[in-house]
Amino acid sequence: MKKIIELCNINAVSANEKKLAEFICDELREYADEVIIDSVGNVIVHKCGNAPKLMLCTGMDETGGVVTYVSDDNKAYFNFVGEVKCDSVVNMTAEFLNGKKGVVCVENQKSVDDLKSSDLYIDMCGETTGIAEVFSIVSEPVVGNSSIIAKACGIRAGVYTLIETVKSFKNTQNDIYAVFASRSQIGFKGVKVAGKRIAPQYCVCIGVCGEENNIKCGNGFVINLKSGYSISDTDLVQIVKNVSEENDISYTEKVSKDGIFAGGFVKCCGEGVKVLDVLIPTKYKDSPRQYIDLNDVKALTDMLIKLCESDFNF
Amino acid sequence: MFLKELCEISGASGDEERVADFIIDKIKPYVDDVKVDIMGNVVAYIKGQSPEKKVMIAAHMDEVGFIISFITDDGYLKFKLVGGYDERILPGKRVIVGENKTAGVIGLKAIHLQNKEERNSVADESKLVIDIGAKSKFEAERFVKIGDYATFNDIYTEIGDERILAKALDDRIGCDIMVFLAQEKYFYDTYLCFTVQEEIGTRGAQIVSERIKPDIAVVLECTICSDVSGAPPNMEVTTLGGGAVLSILDRGSYSDVELTKKLYKLAEDKNISVQYKRTNFGGNDAREIQVAGNGVKTAAVSVPCRYLHSPAGIVNKKDYYSARNLVSEFLKNVREFI
Numbered sequence: 001m002k003k004i005i006e007l008c009n010i011n012a013v014s015a016n017e018k019k020l021a022e023f024i025c026d027e028l029r030e031y032a033d034e035v036i037i038d039s040v041g042n043v044i045v046h047k048c049g050n051a052p053k054l055m056l057c058t059g060m061d062e063t064g065g066v067v068t069y070v071s072d073d074n075k076a077y078f079n080f081v082g083e084v085k086c087d088s089v090v091n092m093t094a095e096f097l098n099g100k101k102g103v104v105c106v107e108n109q110k111s112v113d114d115l116k117s118s119d120l121y122i123d124m125c126g127e128t129t130g131i132a133e134v135f136s137i138v139s140e141p142v143v144g145n146s147s148i149i150a151k152a153c154g155i156r157a158g159v160y161t162l163i164e165t166v167k168s169f170k171n172t173q174n175d176i177y178a179v180f181a182s183r184s185q186i187g188f189k190g191v192k193v194a195g196k197r198i199a200p201q202y203c204v205c206i207g208v209c210g211e212e213n214n215i216k217c218g219n220g221f222v223i224n225l226k227s228g229y230s231i232s233d234t235d236l237v238q239i240v241k242n243v244s245e246e247n248d249i250s251y252t253e254k255v256s257k258d259g260i261f262a263g264g265f266v267k268c269c270g271e272g273v274k275v276l277d278v279l280i281p282t283k284y285k286d287s288p289r290q291y292i293d294l295n296d297v298k299a300l301t302d303m304l305i306k307l308c309e310s311d312f313n314f
Numbered sequence: 315m316f317l318k319e320l321c322e323i324s325g326a327s328g329d330e331e332r333v334a335d336f337i338i339d340k341i342k343p344y345v346d347d348v349k350v351d352i353m354g355n356v357v358a359y360i361k362g363q364s365p366e367k368k369v370m371i372a373a374h375m376d377e378v379g380f381i382i383s384f385i386t387d388d389g390y391l392k393f394k395l396v397g398g399y400d401e402r403i404l405p406g407k408r409v410i411v412g413e414n415k416t417a418g419v420i421g422l423k424a425i426h427l428q429n430k431e432e433r434n435s436v437a438d439e440s441k442l443v444i445d446i447g448a449k450s451k452f453e454a455e456r457f458v459k460i461g462d463y464a465t466f467n468d469i470y471t472e473i474g475d476e477r478i479l480a481k482a483l484d485d486r487i488g489c490d491i492m493v494f495l496a497q498e499k500y501f502y503d504t505y506l507c508f509t510v511q512e513e514i515g516t517r518g519a520q521i522v523s524e525r526i527k528p529d530i531a532v533v534l535e536c537t538i539c540s541d542v543s544g545a546p547p548n549m550e551v552t553t554l555g556g557g558a559v560l561s562i563l564d565r566g567s568y569s570d571v572e573l574t575k576k577l578y579k580l581a582e583d584k585n586i587s588v589q590y591k592r593t594n595f596g597g598n599d600a601r602e603i604q605v606a607g608n609g610v611k612t613a614a615v616s617v618p619c620r621y622l623h624s625p626a627g628i629v630n631k632k633d634y635y636s637a638r639n640l641v642s643e644f645l646k647n648v649r650e651f652i
Binding site for chain 1: 440529546547548549562563566567568569570571574575578590592593594604605607608609610611
C-alpha cells in the first residue's frame with residue numbers, strides 16, 4: 001500500500017513523466033538485463049529468455065494541465081492534458097512540476113454544469129508561473145483497510161503491479177519485456193512506439209476501468225474480452241483464465257462496445273500481436289481522485305507472475 | 315522567397331504534383347539528392363558532416379480543396395470537400411477546377427428562393443454547386459471531369475506594411491521556408507520532407523517518417539490565429555506579429571518538452587520573436603512523426619495565420635522570418651539538441 005501511495009504522489013502528466021520513469025528505473029535496474037528510457041519517455045525493462053516475446057505494459061502518466069496564457073492580473077489559463085471533466089477540478093489544488101501550487105477557479109462565477117476549460121484559470125495566490133508549465137491536480141490520499149482513494153490511483157496501481165511482477169517471477173524461459181508507457185492519456189502514443197520497437201508475439205496490457213454491471217471493485221481483476229477498439233485474443237484469454245483458476249485468483253470478464261485500451265494500439269505492430277487487456281476496476285475513474293481495492297491489485301499481480309512463468313509455446 | 319508562386323499553385327490533398335514540381339525545380343541545385351516517393355512526398359537529402367544522426371524537417375504541400383463528384387444536366391458541378399472547412403465561408407468564392415484551370419464560383423440557391431429553414435441554417439456541400447458558366451452537362455464536360463480537383467482561386471496580395479493575404483498559406487509558407495533551408499549545409503544528415511495529404515489525415519508524413527526514422531524532427535506549419543475583435547486573450551491561440559509559434563500540445567501530438575523549451579531559449583538567445591500556442595486546437599504532421607520508428611523527439615514551429623482554411627489567410631512577414639530564422643538556427647546548432 002505504501003508503495004502505491006508513493007507512486008500516486010509522483011506528478012507525471014502525459015509527456016512529462018521523467019521523474020516517475022526514473023523512479024521505475026531505480027526500482028527495477030537490479031532485476032532486469034536491460035532498462036532504458038526511449039525517445040518518447042517509455043521505460044522498457046527486458047528480462048531475456050529463449051521463448052517467444054511476451055510484452056507486458058501499463059500506462060504510467062496521469063491527466064493534468066499546461067498553462068497557455070497568463071493575464072495581466074496573474075490568472076493562469078490552461079489547457080487540459082488528456083480527458084478531464086471540468087467540474088471535477090474546480091477548487092482543487094494544482095501542483096506544478098517545480099513545486100508551486102495554485103487553486104483552480106471558475107471565471108465569472110459560471111455554473112459548473114456547463115463549464116469549458118476556457119472558463120477555468122489557476123489562482124497562483126500571489127506567485128507567478130510561466131507559459132508551458134505543467135501541473136497535476138493533487139489531493140491528500142485517503143487510506144482504508146484494503147482500499148485507497150488517491151490521485152491517479154488506478155494507473156499507478158497498474159505501475160505497481162508491473163513493478164512487483166518483474167521483481168517476483170522466476171523460472172521462466174519467456175523473453176519478457178515490461179513497458180511502462182508514456183503518453184497513455186493522450187492517445188496511447190508511448191505504447192504504440194514500444195510495440196513497434198519490441199514487436200512481441202504476445203502482449204498483455206494493464207488498464208483501468210470503471211464499475212459497471214458485473215464489474216465491481218473487490219471482485220478481482222477484469223479480463224476485457226471486447227471493447228470499442230480491441231478484441232482480446234481468445235488463446236491469451238484462455239491462458240489467463242486457466243492460470244487464475246489454477247491459483248484461486250479472482251477475476252471477472254467485461255464485454256463493452258465502449259472503452260479504449262492499450263491493446264488496440266499494439267495488435268497491429270510488427271507481424272501482428274496476440275493481445276489481451278486486463279483491467280483494474282476503479283470507482284470515480286474520470287475524476288482526480290480514484291478508488292481502488294487492493295485485493296484486485298493483488299489478484300492481478302499474482303496472475304501476471306504466474307503468467308510470466310507459463311509455457312507460451314501453445 | 316517564392317511564397318507568391320507557391321500559394322498561387324493549386325494543390326489540394328492528393329493533387330500536389332504541381333507544387334512538388336515547383337519545389338523540386340527550386341531545390342535541386344542545392345541538395346545532394348531529391349526523390350519523390352509513391353505517395354508523392356518530396357524528400358530532399360542534404361548530406362551532413364556526420365551520418366550518426368538523422369534530422370527531419372517537414373512541411374506539407376497540400377491545401378484544402380474540393381473534388382468534383384457529379385455534373386448535373388444543367389452544367390453545375392457537385393463536389394465533396396477535401397480537408398476541414400467552416401462551410402459558412404464557401405458560397406460566392408471563386409475556385410479553379412482541374413488541369414484546364416477552369417474558373418468557377420461556388421453557388422447557392424438565391425436567398426429569395428430559400429425557405430426560412432434554409433436561410434437560418436448553414437448550407438453544406440450537398441446544397442452547393444460550382445458554376446463554371448456551362449449551360450449543359452455536355453458543355454461542362456468539355457472543361458472538367460468527375461474526379462477533378464478544385465481549389466480557391468485568389469491572388470497573393472501584400473497588404474498593410476508587413477502582411478500577406480493569400481490562399482494556401484497553410485502550408486506553402488512552411489514549404490517556402492524549407493526551400494530556403496535547402497540552400498545550406500548542416501552537421502548531421504538532414505531530410506527536408508515536403509509531405510502530401512496532411513489535410514486529410516497526415517498520411518504522407520506517416521509514410522515518410524517511418525522510412526527515414528529520424529532522431530529528431532521539426533514540423534514547419536501555419537497555425538490558427540484568432541486575435542480578432544471579441545476573442546478573449548486566452549482563446550486567441552496565437553498573435554499575429556507575435557513571432558514564431560511553438561506548440562505545446564494539440565489534438566494530435568504533445569511536442570517533446572525538452573526540445574520545445576530549448577527552441578524557445580534559442581529564439582530568446584538569438585533575439586527571434588517567439589510565442590507559445592495558447593490552445594490545443596488543430597493538429598499537424600507531428601502526430602505521425604513522433605511515433606515513427608522507435609519514437610522521434612518532435613516539435614512544431616508555426617507561422618500564425620488568420621482565417622486559416624479560407625481563400626484569404628493573413629500572415630505577418632515578421633512571423634515568417636521569425637519561424638525561418640528559428641529553424642535555421644536550430645539546424646546550425648543541431649548538435650546541442652540531440
